[in-house]
Amino acid sequence: MTIKGPIDPSRLGMSLIHEHFLVDFIGADKIGTSNWNLDEVTEKVMPYLAEIKKLGVKSVFECTPDFLGRDIALLKILAQKSGLNIVTNTGYYGAVNNKYLPKWAFTYTAEQLADRWIREFEEGIDSSNVRPGFIKTGVDAGKTLSGLHRKLLQAAALTHLKTGLTICSHTGLASAAFEEIEILQSMGVHPQAFVWVHAQGENNKALHTKAARMGTWVSLDGIGWGGFENYADSIDLMKANGVLNRLLISHDAGWYKPGEPNGGDFKGYTNIFKELMPLLKKRGFTETDFEQILVKNPAEAFTVRVRAA
Ligand SMILES: [Zn+2]
Numbered sequence: 001m002t003i004k005g006p007i008d009p010s011r012l013g014m015s016l017i018h019e020h021f022l023v024d025f026i027g028a029d030k031i032g033t034s035n036w037n038l039d040e041v042t043e044k045v046m047p048y049l050a051e052i053k054k055l056g057v058k059s060v061f062e063c064t065p066d067f068l069g070r071d072i073a074l075l076k077i078l079a080q081k082s083g084l085n086i087v088t089n090t091g092y093y094g095a096v097n098n099k100y101l102p103k104w105a106f107t108y109t110a111e112q113l114a115d116r117w118i119r120e121f122e123e124g125i126d127s128s129n130v131r132p133g134f135i136k137t138g139v140d141a142g143k144t145l146s147g148l149h150r151k152l153l154q155a156a157a158l159t160h161l162k163t164g165l166t167i168c169s170h171t172g173l174a175s176a177a178f179e180e181i182e183i184l185q186s187m188g189v190h191p192q193a194f195v196w197v198h199a200q201g202e203n204n205k206a207l208h209t210k211a212a213r214m215g216t217w218v219s220l221d222g223i224g225w226g227g228f229e230n231y232a233d234s235i236d237l238m239k240a241n242g243v244l245n246r247l248l249i250s251h252d253a254g255w256y257k258p259g260e261p262n263g264g265d266f267k268g269y270t271n272i273f274k275e276l277m278p279l280l281k282k283r284g285f286t287e288t289d290f291e292q293i294l295v296k297n298p299a300e301a302f303t304v305r306v307r308a309a
Helices: 038-054 072-082 110-123 147-163 174-186 206-214 228-240 271-282 287-301
Strands: 015-019 059-062 085-087 134-138 167-170 194-197 217-220 247-249
Touching (some): 072 085, 147 174, 167 174, 174 194, 206 228, 217 228
Parallel strands (some): 217 247
């Protein structure tokens, strides 16, 4: 489900599954689209989209949730101007001590939250004709998940069962990922519907394989931020363990920062092609492997369909 409407998954092509165009960390109580200028943001972001288009990228998943700078007007302009498939999300981000949750998230039930997210899918976001292509949530990985963050996962499960949208959760540590998977399973959702976002935050690489064998999508998605050898090690191990078909990679790069002069420093979306792929080629990765990771897996992961446990 793209900004411009549904497309056949076979048309997604080479995809970056976790990137950002604009993020505003000001907090849910102060955020608003009047905090930035659409023309200025467009001018800043466009060259980076043109750059990846030249490298063969066809689709970009914009992972900025509501209350962190998800701006449908901006996404429509960028989809139009770039010619890329752009995919946005529904859901709320609980990580960073709930700073990005609207006040009703604290009191609503999981069902009430899910109702709002399902409505975005069925009727469009903010009375636009744009529908979300996945669910984005986020948790703080403490000793165990807070009641509030468990509720966000329950709401995501209900939304998935109604819409078939894949659930991406900003997670990091494996302990939190497995707790999330357990919540989803208890609600009747298969791990195949779950993307363990920022799985590179878990140092025990064997746990990537363990999650993958359950069907979970393992997202190694901070490649915009360096540490390429470590990514290559993780990816190599998943290949050796026969679970390359559950791997997703991306940069988590970008983005225009409201409040900074001309949006501040911007990280482009090219390290996968310029840094990581050469390393993996040296380790024997083939075009078939890259096709698996960057084309087949995203198409499979983000096909809108209910995956019941
Ligand atoms: Zn991100």
